[in-house]
Amino acid sequence: MVGLKPSDIPPTPAVKFLSAGTAACIADLFTFPLDTAKVRLQIQGESIATGGTKSIRYKGVFGTITTMVKTEGPRSLYNGLVAGLQRQMSFASIRIGLYDTVKQFYTNGKDQAGVGSRILAGCTTGAMAVSVAQPTDVVKVRFQAQTNLEDTKRRYKGTLHAYKTIAKEEGVRGLWKGTLPNITRNAIVNCAELVTYDIIKETILRHRLMTDNLPCHFVSAFGAGFCTTVVASPVDVVKTRYMNSAPGQYNSALNCAWIMLTKEGPTAFYKGFVPSFLRMGSWNIVMFVTYEQLKRAVMTSRYSLECAA
Structure with a gap:
């Protein structure tokens, strides 16, 4: 260990795996209201009311958040948070934590x-992560789409109740509903997000515009968030609509996309773009900055322990 600095020791796959899951959960805690607003805007216009949303019109990300707080209370912004954190621990750990290894x-x-x-x-x-974490994503979206209005019957009472109800009413396949569009979406998201972050960060370091520190991670994450939102929004909207739909509403994800196109026009695929970007951009910034700092902290602790041994 003589002559080595903590930054010279590469983090192990286990460190990356745990750091990615933890960082993603922290990012979700900060940005979850934006994600909920995005889901509400994306499902707006569906022919079947999702728990009372048919009578409420949402306008813009902050208008959606304001409307939700006024009509359902502040807690509604965190509908599905438990499932969201479950999703990130299983999902982000794989798609981000194992990226360098793969x-x-x-x-x-x-x-x-x-x-x-x-x-x-x-x-x-991305495909590996979806295969494992799809049920948590389905439950998260269902909760975010569900309103908390007093005169509206709620579909699910809690996270465990949601898992059980979906499995009972729609079969085990219901928990993996929308897996194909989600794999497509996350293949696109993962490539746009991780590859863009990778390339921007390497370019900055190669040209010595910044050092490998927080400002560099911030700029790289912001660029990755913007590119990801532009590329992934259409697939994300179809995925959200399909996973939230009632049994039989759509024959498939492609059928869902076709109905959206014919009934609502091409702009339907970019519903909720602003909250998607605000959420994706801020999520990427918090996640990547936290991820890099967690990796560095763990490796510094490991270095200190090995030096003391």
Whole structure:
């Protein structure tokens, strides 16, 4: 350990795995109201009312948040938070925490990875994460779409009740509803998010515009959030609509997209774009900055322990 600094010790896959899940949960705590507003805007216009939302019109991200607070109370902004945190611990841990490991697999351990290897790694970890965490995503979306109005019957009383009810009424397949569009969406999101963050950060460091510290992580995360929102919004809207739909409302995710296009026009695919960007941008900033700091803190602690041994 002589001559080595904490920053010289590469974090292990386990450290990245746990740091990514923890950082994603912290990011969700800060940005969850924006995500809830995004879901409400995305499902607006559905032919079947989702618990009373048919009579309420949402306008813009802050207008949606204000309307929800006035009609349902502040707690409504955190509908589905438990499922959201469950999702991040299982989802982000895999798609972000294992990204570098899978990237090295595709490059046969080489330090320099091409864009193709990065994209393959992003697609792989994104698909793996969805396969594991899909039920938590379904429950989260259902809760966020559910209103807390007094005269409206709630679909689910709690997180466990939601899992049980969906499995009972729609079968186990109901918990994996929308898996295909979600895999598509997360392959796109993972590639846009992680690859863009990777490339922006490497470019900044290569040209010595900044050092590997918080400002660099902030700029890289902001750029990644913007690119991801632009690319992923259409798939995200279809995914949200399909997962929240009643049984039989849509034949498939493609059918959902076609109905949206014919009944609401192309702009329907970008419903909730502003809250999506506000949420994605702020989520990326909090998550990546926290992720980098957690990795550094864990490796510093490990370095201190090994030096003391």
